[in-house]
Amino acid sequence: MYRTHTCGELRINNIGQEVTLAGWVQRSREMGGMTFVDLRDRFGITQLAFNSEDNDALNKSSRQLGREFVIQIVGEVIERSSKNTNLPTGDIEIKVKTLNVLNAAKTPPFTIENETDGGDELRMQYRYLDIRRNVIQDKLRLRNKVALETRKYLDSIHFMDVETPYLIKSTPEGARDFVVPSRMNPGEFYALPQSPQTFKQLLMVSGIDRYYQIVKCFRDEDLRADRQPEFTQIDCEMSFVEQEDILNTFEGLIKHLFKTCRNIEFEGDFPRMTYAEAMERYGSDKPDIRFGMEFNNLNSVVKNKGFKIFDEAELVLGIVAEDCAVYTRKQLDKLTDWVKRPQIGAQGMVYVKYNEDGSLKSSVDKFYSQEDLKEWVELCGAKPGDLILVLSGETDKVRKQMNELRLHMGDELGLRNPNEFKPLWVLDFPLLEWDEDTQRYHAMHHPFTSPKKEDVGLLTEDPGKARANAYDLAMNGVELGGGSIRIHDKELQSRMFDLLGFTKEQAAEQFGFLMNAFEFGAPPHGGIAFGLDRLVATMGGADSIRDFIAFPKNNSGRDVMINAPANLDEDQLQELSLAVKKS
């Protein structure tokens, strides 16, 4: 071992000991004949002291050390004359006797400090230096802890970690697969799993009873910001359970993780809300309930006053921004521009200022009297000093737009405290969504999700209305995870595939093994999967998952550090019976 102690370990009671330390030069300061070097490793920082009076040559050597040099020193632990209370090792320093440069370092392309001068692209290119920064290591440390505590908790309640295969079969349903050509079976391909869904269901048929896995999954999607082609799931499945059992079990997990990893305790049960209610009140299936500003349906008070836009709108929604009646024209114009951006896509925005003096001022005074506006204010529960923001249009669209506006206002008004955590179970998702492009139903969750017992009849009568035994856990406006009670009956599964437009042959070819398995005694089962990247980022109070992943890819799916993907040798292609055919 190159050291007797780490750089975060020595304290006042080590004084007098001879120690050997190794690490990186964080910074150094010269003060007259003295040189002070901060030596850093993963565990902390220890100050090294050199003195020209004691050893002039050694002191001179210490002044040759550059930032990020890797050194090893032997010295005596002594008490510091001026203590640093910000450092756990701040009471002591090392009076160095010998200095050994283990590896020199070029000057890094950005400073290795919590606040760095490196831009995103540069940091990604030199990610191995970026990870030296404490702010990044803290995120990886949190991830490590969350993963291990997840395992400990699930193990303690009899979940078994079972590894499922990575080289599986492509299914055209769902997102696009990454595929892997098979050299031994020319012309054939494996696919990388988008999730271990079918395998975990097979494990329930196998009687594993409780399964979990922390597992990489892959999706070949056009990457939006903060999406990664490979991501990690906490994937779980249980037998002989109903929805209530899953919710309780995994509420337990989330509470355990916050307790052990963030020292945060939740009071009482996580609140629950149906999908329908969430859409009505927040326009989102993952509402951020850290703040109010709920939707108010203004249809009953805005129609038939000559304002054509509202008269023709399917839905008119208002939200109350508290104490914002003071917003200037400029601020309101800016908000209007914001909702009109193509990403949001609103046609315009109406506002009503409820002034402190009780007067009302709106952008539609031409159509609505003070009495009319008074009705709005009452319906919305606004108080003097508040501002009402109104959007209108088709139900789905206006909800989506208003959700964005609400979150934006939440950010503007500082209502989204990253260190406040508000979980919410969202229940009773629709089973199917109608897809206009393909003119057929798609599974909202996936084709293995069971309909609610009371809605099975709807599968024939009005499939779009059927609700699923599906649930999501939302937190702070983010979907942490979701799952469902599965179909465990071959007939029902068959009907689902019909509804989703599979021919018998397609269903058999793609999922025959699962349907066959259901014939040999499948237990009732259900499960859930959490996105680990997203969970850890949320627990860390961050919006972006990028820094919680050691080696992330950029928005074009490239690893700029190793420069992947890359061309293959012609030989390799030939071995795989493949030719590149760019169009």
Place this chain on the structure above:
Amino acid sequence: MYRTHTCGELRINNIGQEVTLAGWVQRSREMGGMTFVDLRDRFGITQLAFNSEDNDALNKSSRQLGREFVIQIVGEVIERSSKNTNLPTGDIEIKVKTLNVLNAAKTPPFTIENETDGGDELRMQYRYLDIRRNVIQDKLRLRNKVALETRKYLDSIHFMDVETPYLIKSTPEGARDFVVPSRMNPGEFYALPQSPQTFKQLLMVSGIDRYYQIVKCFRDEDLRADRQPEFTQIDCEMSFVEQEDILNTFEGLIKHLFKTCRNIEFEGDFPRMTYAEAMERYGSDKPDIRFGMEFNNLNSVVKNKGFKIFDEAELVLGIVAEDCAVYTRKQLDKLTDWVKRPQIGAQGMVYVKYNEDGSLKSSVDKFYSQEDLKEWVELCGAKPGDLILVLSGETDKVRKQMNELRLHMGDELGLRNPNEFKPLWVLDFPLLEWDEDTQRYHAMHHPFTSPKKEDVGLLTEDPGKARANAYDLAMNGVELGGGSIRIHDKELQSRMFDLLGFTKEQAAEQFGFLMNAFEFGAPPHGGIAFGLDRLVATMGGADSIRDFIAFPKNNSGRDVMINAPANLDEDQLQELSLAVKKS
């Protein structure tokens, strides 16, 4: 929840309770008006009792239940009249009040018993039924426990679990990569990692200090028996360490795993042996030291007696099979045939019987007198009643053949007890191997392995003689893991790439990021990786890894259950800018 208790939970003190159980029908027996059903789940078996006197209809229903039906029952826990001491639940049974068939089952294609009538191919096709068997579940349970205990142990000594990417870059060095076409970067490919080697080294440059990961790795090799295209590694790396630190740390891990997972404690330190010694004494770099039968070099006593084969042989080796002088001609002929099989490839085998009466009988009596043979016997340390088996030829070949013969004799004589565990560190591996085909050196371990300090000079003078700071942990004739102290100096790494025949450009293109990283302050570091599949199989006393993997592939790399790999749609190929070009 469909149950109040599992099928492994109820005991004598539960008598009188009303319980709900759910599980699979293992078997049922009719005895007069009584029906007994064994209900099974992952946790155990509980006996259900039905009685026509109490409820004739219910008793009749119970007689309709087939093997592997999934049922739910409500009933009262009662004391059994004839207890079953082989079952933890054997003191009680359930007097059933209501019976609910949750799912019927077709008769399974093989019996769900520890001893099954299913062949390998059938079991793999219906792997989800195979896993219902206790003998398979036990193996997956052991794997689960080994993985979790590995994590706990490494975490307790400050190793951090860091996930490295699966979509990386192909490198022509080493085994063949599986590749993944990138749709977003037409004509370019990712590769799946053969190991996270370069990433874990980068994490050391990042200051992570101690890294581990239990991670899937991929190798596109022509599959030998018991090789899988995807396999799992316990992958570890440490900074500021020397070889001794790695050996101690991971000896600790292995001891912890055997203690916690098998309740086996090793006495003292694991023995160590150099590669050179292992090859000389056992002809193997992973010798099975559960038994002796070491190699004896007979060169000094067999030459110049007119036996041309020995005279021309580079090496003549003898092993002693204790108490086997009684072997019949037939047995000896069979052994000779065995070593002459193409898999072993010996030209023939010479034997010497050292009879109980002190007389000697050999297959080469024509050339060697009793006095000559007496010298052999003394050199080999054989005693009356023993048999000496002799092979000869080129050093490397004869060692390999004799290793096979030794292991075969060990099996024959019952010297390889699967429940005895003999670890052995094998040290000082050669750095390079000369490859006749390509007429150049290959890295024996990998190109990042450091030469022994005292052998650095040999890199110029006689590279083939240089020893590496590389080590393997062998157990019972199996390589459980291996690793090395890495090169952390750009210059030395560069020289290694030269020696291995890389041009500067190739080295820069493939490993430029690592060599660059070494310029920014790389710490001395080293690591090790264990094959989890192999480790668990060895701990489970099994030769084959197959049953320790939930969903293994067959020897053609196929998953016969899901039928992967498979053809892709033409659309998918087009999206990937690929065409299949079978030759």
